[in-house]
Amino acid sequence: MLLDVKKVGQRGAVVEVADGYAMNVLIPKKQAVPATAANLKQVEREALAAKGKKDMDAILAQKALAQIDGKIITIHAKANPAGGLFESIKEKHINEVLEKQFGMSLPESAILLKEPIKKTGMYEIPVVLQQAKATLSLQVAV
Numbered sequence: 028m029l030l031d032v033k034k035v036g037q038r039g040a041v042v043e044v045a046d047g048y049a050m051n052v053l054i055p056k057k058q059a060v061p062a063t064a065a066n067l068k069q070v071e072r073e074a075l076a077a078k079g080k081k082d083m084d085a086i087l088a089q090k091a092l093a094q095i096d097g098k099i100i101t102i103h104a105k106a107n108p109a110g111g112l113f114e115s116i117k118e119k120h121i122n123e124v125l126e127k128q129f130g131m132s133l134p135e136s137a138i139l140l141k142e143p144i145k146k147t148g149m150y151e152i153p154v155v156l157q158q159a160k161a162t163l164s165l166q167v168a169v
Contacts, residue, residue, distance in 0.1 A: 029057060032058050095154065096161035101124075101168055112144070116165075118136075122135060139153045150167065
């Protein structure tokens, strides 16, 4: 399959369909190619390349998170005398501090806050990227 086709198969998959469906629909629309020896080898090469890229991404993610694992970052925010923040701290605020201190920008989905931080204090922030995990300590100060 060259493209994802509903109820038929995913891109890169080798599937068996009726000859007429393949010849009249899938191949003319360039959604699939015949399963010749050359095309099967090409699919295999692409799968190996994709696996290699995924493994490399996982290694890079592990190295990046190793730089911040166990580190303490501080965010200064305005708060009332009881310690309640005037503006809650969200993933984007943590990401901005990481970019300033460590020169790395993570997707906001990698920073796992259960809910926005609304009080001063110390917080443990889990970070997950690919299968790599790290924990940041966040100090929210006035």
